[in-house]
Amino acid sequence: MKYHVITLGCQMNLSDSERVISVLDEAGYEWTDNEEEAGLIGILACSVRQKAIDKVYSRIHKWNKWKDHKNLVTFISGCILPNDHEKFLKLFDITFQMKDLPKLPEMISRYGVTTPAQLKIGIDPHNENIERFWNVKPSYQSNYEAFIPIQNGCDKFCSFCAVPYTRGREVSRPSKDILAELALLVAQGFKSITLLGQNVNSYGLDKKGEEVTFPELLRQIGEMGKRLKKEFWVYFTSPHPRDMTDEVIEVIAQYPVLAKQIHLPMQSGDDKVLIRMNRKHNMGKYRDIVHSIRRLIPEATLFTDIIVGFTGETEEQFENTRRAMEEFKFNMSYTAMYSPRPGATSHRWDDDVSQDEKKRRLHVLTEELRKYNVPYNKSLVDKTLRVLVRGADRKEGYLSSLTEGKLIVRFASNNKDLIGQFADVKVVSASDFSLEGELVKVKEAVTQ
Amino acid sequence: MREFKVEIIRYLTDSTYVVRIKRNGFKFQTGQFVMLSPEKLAQQREYSVYSGENDPYIEVLIREVKDGDTSKRLKLLHPGDKLKLDGPFGFFNFHPDKFTGDLFLFVATGTGISPFHSFIRTFPKLNYHLIHGVRYGHEAYEHDDFAKDRITLCTSGDSSGDFEGRVTDYVTLQKLNPDTNCFLCGNSEMITEMFDILTAKGVPVSNIYSEVYF
Numbered sequence: 001m002k003y004h005v006i007t008l009g010c011q012m013n014l015s016d017s018e019r020v021i022s023v024l025d026e027a028g029y030e031w032t033d034n035e036e037e038a039g040l041i042g043i044l045a046c047s048v049r050q051k052a053i054d055k056v057y058s059r060i061h062k063w064n065k066w067k068d069h070k071n072l073v074t075f076i077s078g079c080i081l082p083n084d085h086e087k088f089l090k091l092f093d094i095t096f097q098m099k100d101l102p103k104l105p106e107m108i109s110r111y112g113v114t115t116p117a118q119l120k121i122g123i124d125p126h127n128e129n130i131e132r133f134w135n136v137k138p139s140y141q142s143n144y145e146a147f148i149p150i151q152n153g154c155d156k157f158c159s160f161c162a163v164p165y166t167r168g169r170e171v172s173r174p175s176k177d178i179l180a181e182l183a184l185l186v187a188q189g190f191k192s193i194t195l196l197g198q199n200v201n202s203y204g205l206d207k208k209g210e211e212v213t214f215p216e217l218l219r220q221i222g223e224m225g226k227r228l229k230k231e232f233w234v235y236f237t238s239p240h241p242r243d244m245t246d247e248v249i250e251v252i253a254q255y256p257v258l259a260k261q262i263h264l265p266m267q268s269g270d271d272k273v274l275i276r277m278n279r280k281h282n283m284g285k286y287r288d289i290v291h292s293i294r295r296l297i298p299e300a301t302l303f304t305d306i307i308v309g310f311t312g313e314t315e316e317q318f319e320n321t322r323r324a325m326e327e328f329k330f331n332m333s334y335t336a337m338y339s340p341r342p343g344a345t346s347h348r349w350d351d352d353v354s355q356d357e358k359k360r361r362l363h364v365l366t367e368e369l370r371k372y373n374v375p376y377n378k379s380l381v382d383k384t385l386r387v388l389v390r391g392a393d394r395k396e397g398y399l400s401s402l403t404e405g406k407l408i409v410r411f412a413s414n415n416k417d418l419i420g421q422f423a424d425v426k427v428v429s430a431s432d433f434s435l436e437g438e439l440v441k442v443k444e445a446v447t448q
Numbered sequence: 449m450r451e452f453k454v455e456i457i458r459y460l461t462d463s464t465y466v467v468r469i470k471r472n473g474f475k476f477q478t479g480q481f482v483m484l485s486p487e488k489l490a491q492q493r494e495y496s497v498y499s500g501e502n503d504p505y506i507e508v509l510i511r512e513v514k515d516g517d518t519s520k521r522l523k524l525l526h527p528g529d530k531l532k533l534d535g536p537f538g539f540f541n542f543h544p545d546k547f548t549g550d551l552f553l554f555v556a557t558g559t560g561i562s563p564f565h566s567f568i569r570t571f572p573k574l575n576y577h578l579i580h581g582v583r584y585g586h587e588a589y590e591h592d593d594f595a596k597d598r599i600t601l602c603t604s605g606d607s608s609g610d611f612e613g614r615v616t617d618y619v620t621l622q623k624l625n626p627d628t629n630c631f632l633c634g635n636s637e638m639i640t641e642m643f644d645i646l647t648a649k650g651v652p653v654s655n656i657y658s659e660v661y662f
C-alpha cells in the first residue's frame with residue numbers, strides 16, 4: 001500500500017517524521033508524493049499555530065470525503081493540544097503519541113477498534129516510554145545533515161507558547177543512545193548533526209544524578225570527535241537562556257566538532273515584556289551570556305528569536321528590543337509578529353498591538369539586522385572559509401553552502417558531486433544576508 | 449498526570465475557595481505551582497501551592513473567574529472527588545538561604561497571595577513584609593495566618609483596608625532599602641508597574657522576582 005505523510009510545524013516535527021517514515025517503510029508501505037494515490041495518509045500536526053490546525057481540519061474533511069469511493073486509512077500525531085486531540089479522535093482513524101510510534105503498523109492493521117481505549121488514555125504528559133520512539137531508526141532525508149532528538153517536552157511555560165501543553169514534560173534521552181546514534185551518523189559520513197530538543201540545554205535536569213548534564217554530554221561528543229578523526233559539525237537547538245551556563249560555552253570553545261554557532265532566543269529586549277512572557281531571565285542575564293560567548297568564542301556567530309508586538313508591548317519596550325539588536329549585533333534573527341497560540345496562557349490575553357504596528361516593528365528589526373550584517377559580512381571578504389556544500393543555488397551555475405557559523409556562501413560550480421562535502425571557499429563579495437566566494441579546494445580535513 | 453483526592457473545600461468568599469487535596473507523597477518547593485484539571489481530557493490550569501512544604505496536605509487558593517472554565521469546575525468539586533494534578537513546576541521557588549540579605553518584600557494582588565502564604569507556612573521566622581491588594585476588604589483571604597505587623601491590606605474599592613488604593617500607590621509612598629529582595633505575584637499590570645516603581649527606588653532588576661497569573 002502507498003502512503004503519504006504531511007509534516008506541519010517546526011524542526012522537531014520534521015525530525016519526528018523521519019522516524020515515522022522509517023517505521024512505515026519497514027512495515028512494507030511505499031512512499032508516494034501524491035496524496036490522492038495513497039491508501040494511508042498521515043499528518044504530523046502542530047496545534048501551536050492556528051493556521052496549521054486549520055490546515056489539519058480542511059485536509060481531514062477532504063480525505064473523509066474520499067473515503068466514499070476508496071479505501072483510505074488516516075492517522076495523526078505531533079504537537080496536539082488536549083482539546084484538539086478529543087476532536088481528532090472522531091475525525092481520524094488513528095491518533096497516537098510519538099512514544100507509541102513503534103506500534104503504528106499494528107494500529108493500522110486493526111484501525112477503527114482502538115478509539116474507545118484511546119479516549120480513555122488521553123494524552124500522557126509524562127512521555128512515559130518515549131525511549132521506544134527514540135529507538136526507532138529514522139529514515140534520514142539527507143545523507144549529510146541529520147537531527148538527533150535528545151530531549152522532548154518543556155517545563156518552562158513561557159506565556160506565549162503551547163509546547164508544555166502539547167509535548168508534555170521534559171524527558172531526556174539516555175546519553176549512551178545519543179552517542180551511539182551520533183557515532184553511527186558520523187561513520188555514515190554525515191557532516192552536520194543537530195541535537196534537537198524543545199529545551200535542549202535543560203538536558204539531564206529531569207534525571208539529576210542519573211544522567212549526565214548538558215555540558216557533559218557536549219564534552220563526551222567533543223571527545224568522540226577527537227577519537228573518530230572525521231570532520232563534522234555538531235549544533236544544538238533550541239536552548240533557553242536560563243540554562244545556558246558558562247560551562248556550556250567553555251565546552252563549545254574547547255572542542256572543534258562543537259560548531260561555533262549559538263542560537264540564543266532573546267524574544268524581547270525589555271525586562272517587563274520578558275516578565276509577561278514568563279521567560280524567567282532578564283536582560284542582565286542575557287547580556288552576561290552574550291559577553292561570555294564573545295569572550296570565550298569570539299568567532300562564534302549568534303542567532304536569536306524575537307517576537308514583536310507581544311500583548312501590551314509599548315513603543316518604548318519595542319525600542320529596548322531594537323537597542324538590544326544594536327548591542328548584540330546578531331548574525332541572524334528569526335523575528336515573528338506575535339500571534340496568540342491556542343492553549344498558551346497569553347491566548348487568554350488581549351492581542352492589543354495592531355497588525356500594521358507589528359508589521360512596522362518587524363520591518364524595523366529586519367532593517368536593524370541588515371545594518372549590522374553588512375559590515376560583519378564585509379569583514380569576511382578575502383578570507384577563506386570552510387563550508388559544507390548543500391545544493392544548487394538559485395543563481396544559475398552556482399552552488400550554495402553554509403559556513404560552520406551557518407552563514408550562506410554561494411560559489412560558481414556545476415559540480416553536483418560537491419553536495420554534502422566540505423570545501424574551502426575564498427569570500428570575494430558580501431551582501432546583507434549572504435556571501436559569494438570562489439572554490440579554493442575540496443578536502444576531507446582531519447584536524448581534530 | 450496523577451489522580452488526587454479532594455479532602456475538603458473552604459469557601460472564603462462567593463468566588464474564592466481553598467481546595468485541600470490529599471498529599472499522597474507529592475513533593476514541591478514552596479513557591480511552585482501545579483497544573484490542575486477537574487476531569488480527564490479537560491483543560492489544565494496553573495495554580496500556586498498555598499500550603500507549606502511540611503503540611504500533610506496540598507492546598508490551592510482559587511478565585512472563580514467570570515466565564516472561566518477550570519476555576520468554575522474546580523469550585524463544584526466535593527470531598528472525595530478526584531482531580532488530576534501535575535507538577536510541581538515553576539521558578540518562583542523560595543528558600544531564604546538562597547538570597548543575599550534577609551529583607552523580603554512580598555507584593556500580591558488577589559489570589560497572588562497564595563505562594564507567599566506557602567512561604568511563611570514553610571519558613572515561619574522569615575523577616576518579611578507582605579502587601580496584599582484587593583478590591584474589597586472581605587477579600588483579605590486568611591490574613592490571620594500572617595503576623596499582623598507584617599501585612600498591609602490595600603483596598604482599591606472601599607476604605608476597609610490599611611490603605612485605600614492600589615498596591616502600586618502604596619509602595620510608591622514608601623521608603624525602601626534597595627537591598628530588599630522583592631517578590632511580585634498576581635496580575636501582570638501590577639507586576640510591570642511595580643517593576644518600574646521598585647527600580648526607580650534603586651532596587652536592582654536582579655532582586656525582583658515575579659510570577660505572572662494573568
Ligand SMILES: Cc1cc2nc3c(=O)[nH]c(=O)nc-3n(C[C@H](O)[C@H](O)[C@H](O)COP(=O)(O)OP(=O)(O)OC[C@H]3O[C@@H](n4cnc5c(N)ncnc54)[C@H](O)[C@@H]3O)c2cc1C
Nearest residue numbers: 348493494495496509510511515516517518519559661662
Ligand atoms: C503560574 C500561574 C499560577 C497561577 N496560580 C493561581 C492561583 O494560585 N490561584 C488562582 O486563582 N489563579 C491562578 N492562576 C490563574 C489560573 O491558572 C487560571 O488562569 C484561572 O483560574 C482562569 O482559568 P479558567 O479556566 O477558569 O478561565 P479561562 O476559561 O481560561 O478564561 C475565561 C476568561 O477569563 C479571563 N481570565 C482568565 N484568567 C483570569 C484571571 N486570573 N483573572 C481575570 N481574568 C481571567 C480570560 O481572558 C477569559 O476571558 C495562575 C496562573 C499562572 C500562569
Ligand code: SF4
Nearest residue numbers: 154156157158161163
Ligand atoms: S518557548 Fe518557552 S515554553 Fe515554549 S518550548 Fe521554548 S522554553 Fe518551552
